[in-house]
Amino acid sequence: MTVVRQTAAEQATATGRRRASFHTLTVAEVRRLTEDAIEVTFGVPAELAGQYDYLPGQYVALRTTMPDETGQPHEVRRSYSICAEPRSFADGTSEIRVAIKKDLGGLFSTWANAELKAGDQLDVMSPMGAFVSKHGRDGKTVEQNVMNSMNHPEDLAGEPGSFVAIAAGSGITPVIAIARTLLAANPETRFDLIYANKAAMDVMFLEELADLKDKYPSRLALHHVLSREQRIAPLLSGRIDAEKLQALLGTAIHADDVDEWFLCGPFELVQLCRDTLAARGVQPEHVRFELFTSGKPDRPEGNIGRPVIADESKETYKITFKLDGLEGKVESPTHARESILNAALRVRPDVPFACAGGVCGTCRAKVVTGSVTMDENYALEQDELDKGYVLTCQSHPTTPDVTVDFDV
Ligand code: FES
Secondary structure (H helix, E strand, C coil), X not given: CCCCCCCHHHHECCCCCECCCEEEEEEEEEEEEECCEEEEEEEECHHHHHHHCCCCCCEEEEEEEEECCCCCEEEEEEEEEECCCCCECCCCCEEEEEEEECXXXXXXXXXXXXXXXXXXXXXXXXXXXXXXXXXXXXXXXXXXXXXXXXXXXXXXXXXXCEEEEEEEHHXXXXXXXXXXXHHHHCCCCEEEEEEEECCHHHCCCHHHXXXXXXXXXXXXXXXXXXXXXXXXXXXXXXXXXXXXXXXXXXXXXXXXXXXXEEEXXXXXXXXXXXXXXXXXXXXXXXXXXXXXXXXXXXXXXCCCCCCCCCCCCCCEEEEEEEECCEEEEEEEEHHXXXXXXXXXXXXXXXXXXXXXXCCCCCCEEEEEECCEEECCCCCCCHHHHHCCEEECCCEEECCCEEEEECCC
16 A cells, blocks of 8 residues: 655645644553653554654644533643654654643543543644744744654754753653754754752653663753752752752853753743843844743633624624635624634634643734734744734734634
8 A cells, every 4th residue: 555645845834834633543552751640652644644743842732522510521622742752663654742741620631641541542633833943944934844854854953052941840841852852863962951840759751861861971961950859959959930040050051052942831930031041142033932821820721612692782893714715704792802713613613723822823823904912922923923923812803804814
């Protein structure tokens, strides 16, 4: 049988962006990482392998239906970073590995940690995300780099470089994939990792990190910082605050000679790192960051799925959107202050989204007519904002008519 592999480029739109789409994949393995975290491996059949090409640092959204607090079936989507470097096998199949850490009160993560097993099936979205190394790949989109990396895996690292990652908790997930890939791809590359946890028992991928250190003893520097355990070095004990971060940057790592920074963790830590790096003169284009959630106390999925009844006697915003070449129209009562995504989902359930918290960028669309205001944005860069892109999960119309295009 000839396996026709659709490349990422063939799926990409004219701008080089891949359409997020779900397929049902089978769980090949569930491995316990810590008491409250698992690694889940999904098998990707050969005919879908091209749709699951990815760069280290990208994530997938998982989708399933579970009972909500009232017992009613409820669609749940959660995004998880891919924790392994891309691998494909001789028969054309490949795999996707994610780490799922149990969140306090998290419906999906609690269920997955307790119940998920080999042979189960879940809907898995094609990989997305811009938390990837751009070192030595100037001017190329993430999708072009995915395609290039599949054809030339040796190019993943571009040129040799000096990289630093600061991760907390499950923020290690994308970072370990990035570190493995960059270190393997270039014998001159250096990687410094500051990894913050509460205690040693919470450290995910402890063995894998130790193995990586054994493999690259002079090129990987590992700094475990534990907030609730005393370590021999005071610098590595306690919470990372502004003072400790300055001290770490001043002593433990070669902070002034870094090509690219990777920050992954809760909002407060990532923001502290971004502010500190900016104050040290690091240019934002050298800093990649990814947040767990938007840091908002409400549920990460926000208002998604909130029922809104259009009352014809009340004023409405008229929202037009283009998705996969088809035009959709929906009205949204002005008093409801719902997001464009929420309104669009009423008439097209396949409108792409994952986090619904302004973090992942899956719901990105371009405003073609009218205008919107965005609540949060942790996903789009300034050049995308300048071109009119918005996160539809965070956008609310500010003009009576708004048209957005998900296809560009
Ligand atoms: S769905 Fe993640 S940013 Fe909108």
